[in-house]
Amino acid sequence: MKSSIALIGFMGVGKTAVGRVLARKLKRKFVELDSLIERRAGKSIPEIFREEGEVAFRKLEIEVTEAVSRNGNQVIAAGGGVVLNKINIDRLKEDSLIVYLTAPPKVILKRIEAGGERPLLEVTNPTLTIQELLSFRKPFYERAADIKIDTSRLDIDSVVDEIIAKVRQDASFAL
Numbered sequence: 001m002k003s004s005i006a007l008i009g010f011m012g013v014g015k016t017a018v019g020r021v022l023a024r025k026l027k028r029k030f031v032e033l034d035s036l037i038e039r040r041a042g043k044s045i046p047e048i049f050r051e052e053g054e055v056a057f058r059k060l061e062i063e064v065t066e067a068v069s070r071n072g073n074q075v076i077a078a079g080g081g082v083v084l085n086k087i088n089i090d091r092l093k094e095d096s097l098i099v100y101l102t103a104p105p106k107v108i109l110k111r112i113e114a115g116g117e118r119p120l121l122e123v124t125n126p127t128l129t130i131q132e133l134l135s136f137r138k139p140f141y142e143r144a145a146d147i148k149i150d151t152s153r154l155d156i157d158s159v160v161d162e163i164i165a166k167v168r169q170d171a172s173f174a175l
Ligand code: S3P
Pocket: 009, 010, 011, 012, 015, 034, 045, 078, 079, 080, 081, 082, 118, 119, 120
């Protein structure tokens, strides 16, 4: 039986916001991979990208995912690119149901404008970059997902309740 839930999906779909509330409701520890990466590197995600590059960031992401995957009873919010390395999903799947949160590009853009810095979207045409990254990554998200939920029209509590309802139906998860 699995004891954790890992939230995956593109930047801006609500993994962190949903994860916090989900963890509280399920009485599990909330873990955000990006925060652990920042702690391990001693600098922010934009600083890692700027000073060391994306490859170094992905290496840290693999290390942190491996470390986190050894613990149980967690709600894990992954970064949007965690699916790019299959080893991450293999490790997460050992103890986590994978919940894929989605939203259309327009909603993502709006949410990202309101949120923190995203180095991959510091480009002249973020809309185009979002579309390109999304179409490249979609098959990775789809392949990894056990459960898929569109977050564009739902508020955080409704998304959380929908996740809990779907998780309850999954025989491989110990609620
Ligand atoms: C990334 C998403 C970010 C962060 C980094 C790279 C990506 O996390 O890990 O900027 O490749 O999609 P969020 O999805 O939490 O924004």
